[in-house]
Amino acid sequence: MRTFFIRFASLTSLLCLGLPALTQTTPQEQRAARAFHEAKASPLELHVFLSRMPKGADLHMHLSGAVYAETFIQDAIADNLCANPVTLSFTKNIGLTSSLPAQPICAEGQVAVATALKDQKLYDGLVDSFSMRGFVPTPGFTGHDQFFATFGRFGNMGDHIGEWLDEVATRAATQNEQYLEIMSSPSSWDVIQVATQIGWPTGPSDPIANPTGDATGASPAELAHLRDQILASPVFRDTLAQDRKEIADASATRNRIERCGQPNAAPACAVQIRFLGQVARAFPPARVFAQTLLYFELASVDPSVVGINFVQPEDAYMSMSEYHRQMLMLDYLHSVYPKVHITLHAGELAPGLVPPAGLSFHIREAVDLAHAERIGHGVDIMQENNPHALLKQLADHHTMIEINLTSNDVILGITEPNHPLPIYRAAHVPVALSTDDEGVSRIDLTNEYTRAALEYNLTYADLKAMARTSLEHSFLTGPSLWQQQDNFTRVIPACATVPLGAEKPTEKCAVFLKSSDKATQQWELEHRYKVFESNLP
Template identity: 30%
Template sequence: MKKIILAVCLSSIACSAISFESKDIPNKLKQNRNATNQYYTQLIQSTNSAQPRLAELSMLMTMLPKGGDIHHHYSGSIYAETYLDWVGQHGFCVYRESDAANKLEKFKVESRPAQIAAASKICLSADAIRKDVNFYRELISAWSVQDYEHQVHAQPAPDQHFFNTFGYFSGISKYSTNQGLQILKQQAKAENQQYLETMLKSAPVTDHPELASKIDSLHSLSSQSEMQQAFSQYADFLANDTMAQTKIRDFVKELNADAAGIDDAEFTLRFQTYVSRNSAPSKVFSGLYAAFAASHLNPLIVGVNIVGPEHGVVALRDYTLHMQMFAFLKQRFPQVRLAMHAGELKLGLVAPEHLQHHISGAVQIAGAERIGHGVGIMHERQADQLLAELKRRKVAVEINLSSNAFILGLQAQAHPVTLYLRHQVPIVISSDDAAVSRNNLSHEYFLFTSRYQPSYAVLKQTVYNSIHYSFLNPSEKTQQLRQLDQRFMQFEAAAAKLAASAKPK
């Protein structure tokens, strides 16, 4: 009888070999699945006991196949320590104090050669920062959420602190993007993750003052005809302008270079591109046009998004206008896929009327196929009907537990993840900005399982959702799902062995 030897190598767990007769494969796989289910159930149930087995659960979630991470911001996922390395490699510096007269800000990276020389007394090299233990600690805390809850001195609000970090390291984050993606790839593979769909770069903007002024005069209550006329004129200009088209082609080439050498047999990378929702309407529209056009040209760019604080003054003012822009461009580029940050809000953060239509607008007006965050669902107008619509349309909600807890204070049962599950709305677990949050995707799964105790079947389906609801094409999804099947077979074999070894003697 032929024997099957299955090599099991998961994350940092040592490889082991499992050997069994080929005729026994179905039974063995079922036994491993049942043993994994039982072990996992014991671990999550222990979280309610006096002796929770959190370390074991954390290890199991590290071993767990992750499928994909499909709500992911590149710049917020490179750890501060890596950015500091790049500051040193490029000969840049970081301000150790602010100079309001010269518009210099503490903790911000300086990349301009003239300014580096002129501000040498207050702008430190990477080596100097590492020698100054106190400032080094301050810097890591400013570029992430590390130590935030332990600080007692005056500090910005959590949401402001979180979004401030991007401004500090923006001077270095655009450098070494291929190197950064290689780092993220290795981190993902260490967590048993096979697919990454990241937001790396915003789409380029091309200005036309006269046409821009027409869009900038619009607002969310403007008539459909006014919007359509202004959008059409600007879109026609961008479609025929040599400079605009050159920018789009150059942008596509940049992303091709960024992705060079990343994909392999065990890992796949794709991009979303995006615009900032707190820019002037004309800049949002011009950037969105470029984003749609770039996605149309390059199969590596699988989707378009809109980012930035949703509670910003401009973002709130122009929300419906932005949704109409997406709807208009979706008609011109119908094959482009849309994920959208929507409902990253809570009661008290904004006036109540802004809580009532953001998720529904993203789905019903813009045509979003996935919703990022979606934590304001319970305050939406006719939320029960919206939940039914999300289920019917199979709109997946990207759950980002760590950032929702820090930015909005939504955690434990205040978070609507179980609401979505009860209404059979598909969810995916994602990392958002793991480096700013100082965690990883495994920890997001740990939070999901330890807090909400989903069954093993629900956990496994959630992992598979990250491929089912990705923006890969059908043949790529089929390939990824087969790979995920194999990874779960290996995981369950290793987990069954782990469960057996963990039993009391």
């Protein structure tokens, strides 16, 4: 054990010196490193520096949580919604006035959301209710409670997904981001109803073979039979087609707002977006399986959907009690759809939030059973059984951790020195920074880069490696630009004879880039670094 900690300290020192595997430094990169070091003396100057720095991808963001409260208020006004001044939540109107423009008629004790534009107290109350702004924990109501309660308060709105995509893409473009993997939940209710009517398979649970939880009904044969029953319903195919249309319509709306493809296209058009189907995990197994199956099918036929994830509080009763069975579901569905990518919220837990046993196996089962290629949060890694062996496994298998510093702070109360980011880095587990729910948390990705640099004494080279890691572990199609995964020293031979990130690659390199969405974005990142570093004073 002592040897481990000595080695850990040595690796941490090396990483803080900015010595992770990177391409050979250039004079431009050295100048950028000096400028970063000088800016680091002032958090405000550092924020300005990092806002311009290329950041690659944000791989962990929920669309509904990424939108700012002010947007929800404007959308609710457009939808003629009402607001409850006591619960500070949106409600549906009970009718519209006959006068034009029509105004919402609200139930007793409620007011039109538009009232908030003339009532600053109500406006502030709604913004605070929909976010973490100004929140102060009280006995019995924690940051965790406030964070997850926000989502139920800004419901009842119409379809604004295309507008929300524009908002997050525009914010990303202003921070020199280029790729987003956005978690969203296309329509699934009708398929869930079909599965609920069919019911969950029964079968004996073997507590010896499954010591971590209930496996009843989750054998491959039982799940295969349930899948066949759900797929046989005409509702399933109708819902699948509806979901594809929802995504296409939202993307078209975003492109229209941003004038993509036109001479006056907005900078946000350059931000590439893909989707992850997010499954609500805190529900009975038939419902979870149906939604998961739907999104596996969706990702198999719609190239804009690149994978799936499980969401909702990991500490919720159903999330905890169903965790093992859900991992078995994913194990089975992965065998049927091996090309569909999987990233999972796992280890978004902290001591005291659940009993100690609940902290001991979630990350391990996510990778061993559910075939997760990335882990979201991973905060409780050192409470897992045999954590050092698990860290080695994550490093050996190049399983990336999506790091959400502000989210872990406001939800779990986990900050430096209790956050495992330095431990992951010392163990050579790939990590990348992400926002989680930037609207609810009132942050952006630049905030996370600034926070990481200041709280963990990261260097310019460290942050640059994280940006590269984000694209390396994206679910974009095609091979990587780099010869070896997570080793940013040598590019593939086809592009090795041209300066990295050159505006005009050789014909051979251009052919390769055209064949790979991932490599194209990686080359673009290197080009952005070339421009950024060359233009620093």
